[in-house]
Amino acid sequence: MARQLADQFAELDAEDEETFAEEEGLLDIQFRCPEYGHEWQEQWPSACDSECPNCDTKNITALT
């Protein structure tokens, strides 16, 4: 059982996109949906507008 858990954690590490993004020089951009207050984060080379993944509200400006 412990062996199985260790394997699962190893897979999660391999899929850690945040670490990968830092190596690529991308920024973590924060967004907040003005309609419903959804918050999320995307990775882009620079700040830009995006759309809410929860309710499809468009042209949401980056917070940072």
Ligand SMILES: [Zn+2]
């Ligand atoms: Zn939303």
